[in-house]
Amino acid sequence: EGGEVGLVGIAFALGSAALWAAYIVLGKSVADAGQGLDDMAAGFGIASVLLAVPLFGPFAVAHSNALGDWRIWVLGLGVGLLSSVVPYVLDQYVLVRVGRARFALLLALLPATATVVGAVVLTQIPTTLEALGIVAVIVAVVVGGLPARRDRGVADIPPP
Incomplete structure (x- = not known):
């Protein structure tokens, strides 16, 4: 560490x-x-x-x-x-x-999920730098998927 x-x-x-x-x-x-x-x-x-x-x-x-x-x-x-x-x-x-784009987003959420489980179950609290790294990965995947969503158009995006 x-x-x-x-x-x-x-x-x-x-x-x-x-x-x-x-x-x-x-x-x-x-x-x-x-x-x-x-x-x-x-x-x-x-x-x-x-x-x-x-x-x-x-x-x-x-x-x-x-x-x-x-x-x-x-x-x-x-x-x-x-x-x-x-x-x-x-x-x-x-x-x-x-x-692929949504699946990549789901995979990007795995570190955040693991961090929450680690914090709750094992009391492993991430450092500020580790938390920023997780946020950076999620933001990168979300931003990377934006052009694909824009190209499909709003009508193609199913409601939540």
Whole structure:
């Protein structure tokens, strides 16, 4: 906490922003293709195998008794479903209905939501600089979405 960011930190932040943008654009393409959930299921299956094979061997040797415990498998399945499958299914569902600009706005609200939960549940109060950063991200997404809203016209915007 409170350390210097440096060029490496800035590079990681820019890389993260680029990957978020790619996630939104590619997610919208997959959602619009009509087989978003099927494609996502295939992607999760392939990614699971590719990521598990190199890690499974060393882990199995070091923790062979843990892999024989059914509770580990149930917990792993639960973590996988709740941390990846459920959020991505919801993302696909929302992307089809609201479009990229509104979806980006919803994603921009996640840091604010996490901050409120952190403050209420964990009593983690953000610093002034952290709060300003969250506000800056939300403002940037809102301002970035304004031209798209103007181009559609007022008649195309559904009432709240």
